[in-house]
Amino acid sequence: MSREALQESLSAVMDNEADELELRRVLNAFDDVETRETWARYQIARAVMHKDLLLPRLDIAAAVSAALADEAVPAKATRGPWRSLGRLAVAASVTLAVLAGVRLYNQDEIAGVELAQQSNQPGLTVPQVKGPAVLAGYNESSDATGPMASGVLQGQPGWHDQRLPSYLRQHAQQAALKGTESALPYARAASLENR
Amino acid sequence: MRAIPLLSLLLAGWFVVPAHADEAQDWLTRLGQAEQQQSFFGTFVYERNGSFSTHNIWHRVQDGKVRERLLQLDGSAQEVVRIDGHTQCVSGTLIAGLGDSPNSAARALDPQKLKNWYDLAVIGKSRVAGRAAVIVSLTPRDQHRYGFELHLDKETGLPLKSLLLNDKGQLLERFQFTRLDTADVPSDKDLQAGDDCKAVTLDSDKASAIKAAQVWHSDWLPPGFELTSSSARKDPETKTLVNSLMYDDGLARFSVFLEPLNGATVTDTRTQLGPTVAVSRRLTTPQGEVMVTVVGEIPIGTAERIALSMRTDATATK
Numbered sequence: 112m113s114r115e116a117l118q119e120s121l122s123a124v125m126d127n128e129a130d131e132l133e134l135r136r137v138l139n140a141f142d143d144v145e146t147r148e149t150w151a152r153y154q155i156a157r158a159v160m161h162k163d164l165l166l167p168r169l170d171i172a173a174a175v176s177a178a179l180a181d182e183a184v185p186a187k188a189t190r191g192p193w194r195s196l197g198r199l200a201v202a203a204s205v206t207l208a209v210l211a212g213v214r215l216y217n218q219d220e221i222a223g224v225e226l227a228q229q230s231n232q233p234g235l236t237v238p239q240v241k242g243p244a245v246l247a248g249y250n251e252s253s254d255a256t257g258p259m260a261s262g263v264l265q266g267q268p269g270w271h272d273q274r275l276p277s278y279l280r281q282h283a284q285q286a287a288l289k290g291t292e293s294a295l296p297y298a299r300a301a302s303l304e305n306r
Numbered sequence: 307m308r309a310i311p312l313l314s315l316l317l318a319g320w321f322v323v324p325a326h327a328d329e330a331q332d333w334l335t336r337l338g339q340a341e342q343q344q345s346f347f348g349t350f351v352y353e354r355n356g357s358f359s360t361h362n363i364w365h366r367v368q369d370g371k372v373r374e375r376l377l378q379l380d381g382s383a384q385e386v387v388r389i390d391g392h393t394q395c396v397s398g399t400l401i402a403g404l405g406d407s408p409n410s411a412a413r414a415l416d417p418q419k420l421k422n423w424y425d426l427a428v429i430g431k432s433r434v435a436g437r438a439a440v441i442v443s444l445t446p447r448d449q450h451r452y453g454f455e456l457h458l459d460k461e462t463g464l465p466l467k468s469l470l471l472n473d474k475g476q477l478l479e480r481f482q483f484t485r486l487d488t489a490d491v492p493s494d495k496d497l498q499a500g501d502d503c504k505a506v507t508l509d510s511d512k513a514s515a516i517k518a519a520q521v522w523h524s525d526w527l528p529p530g531f532e533l534t535s536s537s538a539r540k541d542p543e544t545k546t547l548v549n550s551l552m553y554d555d556g557l558a559r560f561s562v563f564l565e566p567l568n569g570a571t572v573t574d575t576r577t578q579l580g581p582t583v584a585v586s587r588r589l590t591t592p593q594g595e596v597m598v599t600v601v602g603e604i605p606i607g608t609a610e611r612i613a614l615s616m617r618t619d620a621t622a623t624k
Contacts, residue, residue, distance in 0.1 A: 269572075270570060270572040270597075271572070271575050271577075271586060273543075273544070274563075274565065274597075274599070275575075275577060275584055275586075275599070277541070278561070278563050278584065278599055278601050279579065279582060279584060279601055281550065281561065281563075282552075282559075282560075282561040282582070282601040282602060283582075284396075285535065285550075285552055285561060286552075286559045286561075287386070287393075294350065294361070294363055294376060294481070295352075295465075295468055295481050296559075297361075297376050297386055298350070298352035298359070298361060298481060299352070299354070299479070299581070299582065299603075301352070301359060301361070301378050301384045302352055302354055302355075302357045302359055302580075303579075304381075304382065304384060
């Protein structure tokens, strides 16, 4: 491995930007005194740049390594059928948790869309009481996730609440003026005024 | 011997494909002419974004003049009367004070041009409003526009049903006749505007409007889209001058609105209302910050890119 690549990895680790591979590379090379010295120099440079408190030449790693070397290796746990079953159970529950999480996450997103839509609509349309005269089985909130009802508004209202309805109206009416399929743009314009 | 069926298949394929395309083209030509030639009366529904409305339409072609009246049947009685494509009056909330912009003459549907941006095909038959119809599909050739499915009346070529579909084939809006009468010609009384229909006044400062709007241009446009009109008008409430530009590809349209922010802090937004998208992006110009808003029946990514591509030439004129 080239020295430069190692130094780059070191720098990356220090900046918290190292990937798994780089971290491994640095850890492997850490037995090397020269590497540890480079690391220490980087730390000093970093400390100076950030105006941090400086503890020069404090090599905890070497001490820890030494202590570890003295310690007896614990006996390897025996592998029984129950153990693998346990692992399987853990894996299964993790999968379940992930699936549940994804579902919840999506629901959050959907709820967000609905909320956004609700906050969006009063500004865009004339409020009107939603009477019971809606098609049987026609549920607007369940439709809200479909493409026909994707009223997603991001960012802050206010300025846009004021402008967007007029922009939408102007666009629709301008389109109706030059419409080749005359009735369609008109209907779009009219639908903006409904509800 | 084995080559013969294969060869005939190839030949058949060779002939069938263009024939289909030509047929679709013919139908679109008929559609373009139908509204200039055919008188009718009908009722249609429009559905998008959970909004559903019903409308009446009276359309009369007489002595080369096309008179048309549209009236919403549910909710507020919104009404439009047009003569030869020029709006005479609009009612209630439909009023916008934009009037007829100078170059706002309706453009005819041009299948030759549409062919460059859409794949045209006759994909089947259907029945709408009790009438036999032919289904013509317009599938976009790129990701910058939506697809249409048109159900055209076999007898007259009028559009009985029009569906707007996104790239996943999901329905964005539906326009559909429930009743169409092409036998009777609407009377003067049918075409008479209601009392609530307010006459449209033309903007007086047209010349300055054009000049102001021409200061803006777009570095990037989706292929096929051309500037069809530009205007500038003072917002009656905020007193700021809003430039607007409209582009179309012969079928789909979008508008770009440019409004100076005058120091207001506003975030960028994206909104989708059924088929219509609205994307706002701040733009810093030598004259201060401007909010660029793209509104139209185009995919949101395309609108975003257009919003980011607007540029001003104002430094040159100042």
